Amino acid sequence: NAGVMQNPRHLVRRRGQEARLRCSPMKGHSHVYWYRQLPEEGLKFMVYLQKENIIDESGMPKERFSAEFPKEGPSILRIQQVVRGDSAAYFCASSPQEGPYEQYFGPGTRLTVT
Amino acid sequence: GESVGLHLPTLSVQEGDNSIINCAYSNSASDYFIWYKQESGKGPQFIIDIRSNMDKRQGQRVTVLLNKTVKHLSLQIAATQPGDSAVYFCAEINTGGFKTIFGAGTRLFVKA
Numbered sequence: 001n002a003g004v005m006q007n008p009r010h011l012v013r014r015r016g017q018e019a020r021l022r023c024s025p026m027k028g029h030s031h032v033y034w035y036r037q038l039p040e041e042g043l044k045f046m047v048y049l050q051k052e053n054i055i056d057e058s059g060m061p062k063e064r065f066s067a068e069f070p071k072e073g074p075s076i077l078r079i080q081q082v083v084r085g086d087s088a089a090y091f092c093a094s095s096p097q098e099g100p101y102e103q104y105f106g107p108g109t110r111l112t113v114t
Numbered sequence: 115g116e117s118v119g120l121h122l123p124t125l126s127v128q129e130g131d132n133s134i135i136n137c138a139y140s141n142s143a144s145d146y147f148i149w150y151k152q153e154s155g156k157g158p159q160f161i162i163d164i165r166s167n168m169d170k171r172q173g174q175r176v177t178v179l180l181n182k183t184v185k186h187l188s189l190q191i192a193a194t195q196p197g198d199s200a201v202y203f204c205a206e207i208n209t210g211g212f213k214t215i216f217g218a219g220t221r222l223f224v225k226a
Contacts, residue, residue, distance in 0.1 A: 004157075033214070040122050042203050042216030043158065056212040091157050100207045100214045101146070105157030 002027070004094050004106035012112045019079040019086070021109045025094030032075040033103060034067055037089045049075060050098070082113045122201060126223040133191040133224075137204030137217045142185060144206035144215075149178060149189045152219075153200045161189070161202075191222075199224045 005024040013019050025032050030051045035043040045059040049069035060067065064082075069075040079086055089110050093103035127133045139147070145166040150158035164171045164178045164187075171178050177190040187204050204217040 033212075035216075040219075042219050043214075045213045045215070048212040058213065093157075099209060100212050101163075101209075103160070103214070105159070107155070107157050 004092060004104050006090075006092055006106035006109050008109060009107060010110050010112070012114060013082050014114055015083055016081050019082050019111055019113075021077040021079075021090050021092075021111070022074040023077070023092035023094075023106060024074045025092075026096075026104055029094035029096050029104070031095040031098060032069050033093045033095070033100070034075070034077050035091045035093070037091060037108070043091060046077075048100075079111075082111075084113050087111055087113045122219050122221045124221045124223060126225060127194050129194060129196060129224055129226050131194055133189075133194045133198070133222060135189045135191075135202050135220045135222065137187040137189075137220075139185050139187060139204065139206040139215075139217070141206060141208060141215070142182075143208045143210075146207040146209050147178070147180060147187055148205045148207070148214075149176075149187075150203045150205060150216075151198075151200045152203060158203060194222075194224050196224045196226055198222060 007022050032049045034046040037043045047060050047067045048056040064080045066078045089108045091108045093105045095103050148163045149161040152158045162173045162176050162178050164180050169180050175192045179188045201219045201221050203219045205214050
């Protein structure tokens with residue numbers, strides 16, 4: 001049973017470009033969380049999604065950031081017009097049940113904005 | 115509580131010794147707690163959890179202690195091994211919601 005998969009593992013974007021980060025949850029999991037981690041810091045919650053629904057996006061910046069989890073395919077975290085401050089590691093986690101329990105984390109996407 | 119942009123505190127132990135990693139959480143309404151281990155370049159890995167109706171829980175070589183009075187959580191690792199070297203995060207959750215709040219983390223070095 002494959003774990004949570006994220007791609008790309010490393011992404012370099014110039015300021016003003018768009019970044020798309022993908023997360024494929026574990027098989028059978030219909031709940032996805034996205035987190036952001038700056039160097040030497042803990043993870044910061046961004047958004048919690050179920051299939052086709054955003055449940056809690058209280059950690060997402062109001063502008064430039066969006067997330068989706070379509071009925072088919074991976075969850076996507078999209079950052080428009082990236083700035084240097086967006087450089088971070090972005091992790092997704094999936095869960096088989098509602099609520100922040102039993103989260104399985106992917107290896108992360110390291111975004112560098114030049 | 116919410117992590118702050120400081121250098122991670124570091125704990126250095128000798129192989130075979132016991133390690134104790136501490137964490138202060140921020141929200142008295144948090145009722146579920148998890149310890150995660152994060153190795154370099156990887157995502158966090160679940161170690162052990164505890165609910166607020168307990169004050170101690172044991173796993174394989176690990177024990178979590180919860181003191182709700184002072185909002186303190188600790189992780190004890192018995193007979194620490196080089197493979198235990200990593201950053202350890204505590205996480206607090208109010209199960210009425212969906213948000214997990216990670217602590218700042220502690221870097222554990224195990225000397226052979």
